[in-house]
Amino acid sequence: MKAKRMIIMLAGSAIVFGGVFGFVAFKNHMIKQFFATMPKPVISVTTAKAQMVDWRVVVPAVGTLQAVNGVDISGSVAGLVKAISFESGQDVKRGQVLVQLDTDVEMGDLRSAQAELGLAKTSHDRNMKLVRSDTVSVAALEKTEAELKVKQAKVGGLQAQIAKKTIAAPFDGRLGVRKIDLGQYVQPGQMVVNLQDLSLMLCDFTVSQKDLSLLGIGQTVRMTTDAWPGVTFEGQVAAIEPLVDAKTGMVSVQARFPNAEGRLRPGMFARIEIERPAGAPVVTVPGSAVAYNLHGDAVFVVKEEAGADGKTVSKAERVVVSLGERKDGLVVIKSGVAAGDVVVTSGQVKLEHGSLIHVAASDPLKTAAAGTVQ
Known part of the structure; x- marks a missing residue:
């Protein structure tokens, strides 16, 4: 009698647990089927073409201006x-x-x-x-x-x-x-007045010794100052210190800048740019197209494919790239992207490899920001 009851209890338990496990399995199957058949969302992005350009890299530096002749006159x-x-x-x-x-x-x-x-x-x-x-x-x-x-x-x-x-x-x-x-x-040596020759200005700055081979006497130098925003002054390298600072590895350089209008003054801080000679053309993309990651920098490249209905659809494919130098909002791509490839420049946060995309006419963030300005 007791054995019969035990058998009935075990059978009932098996039926109950079987029903539960069956329901869970059925639910998981339906969830997977739902996500498998759910249409993928189309994400709006902006794009730009990777271009082959003649890349001119500049050596940046910060310097201080001084007059070609300046003295505190005293007796x-x-x-x-x-x-x-x-x-x-x-x-x-x-x-x-x-x-x-x-x-x-x-x-x-x-x-x-x-x-x-x-x-x-x-x-x-x-x-x-x-x-x-x-x-x-x-x-x-x-x-x-x-x-x-x-x-x-x-x-x-x-x-x-x-x-x-x-x-x-x-x-x-x-x-x-x-x-x-x-x-x-x-008294002897007491200052009477300061005298500055403003016709020609000198700018002293330092560059890394690794850039020493790129410098030469007479080389063109461009300079900007906070006193004259948007104005670029052109000069030439006048002298290069023969001694490299053993502690910092820096080399002192002096450039000359004509100052016929007298806009530059001694003591001003200046931002210097020395152009390197033009090298071979390189592939560049906008800096906003690059997703920086510890595991590797990448960009999303736009690919055109035929959809299930026969229409062409656009997808974003994640491509790992090797980056070079940056300048004026552009980044050099050493490998991973070729000239002419279309890359995503905004909207990458929502993207994953293979996401469907819609190319917007303009950057939606910029458009929204512009709409808020009255």
């Missing part, structure tokens, strides 16, 4: 400022007098020395005439000649000292802000 002797012959910001010529220091004491000493020089010259001339008649000795003549030279040297020294009291412009240029006042007593 070499002390003195009282007697006259100031310039205005702040004035353009001056070489040799133009800027400041005159008081020379009253030196002029008095000079007049005294000149009188002594005249007396010594007269005495020497007299002895030269008398030595011919043996009235005076040769030794007396030599003594007066030595005294004459001493007086000449004294006059020359005073004249040089007086000349130092006149401060003049050492070259053509533009003055800065005046640092002294009339009647002020200035």
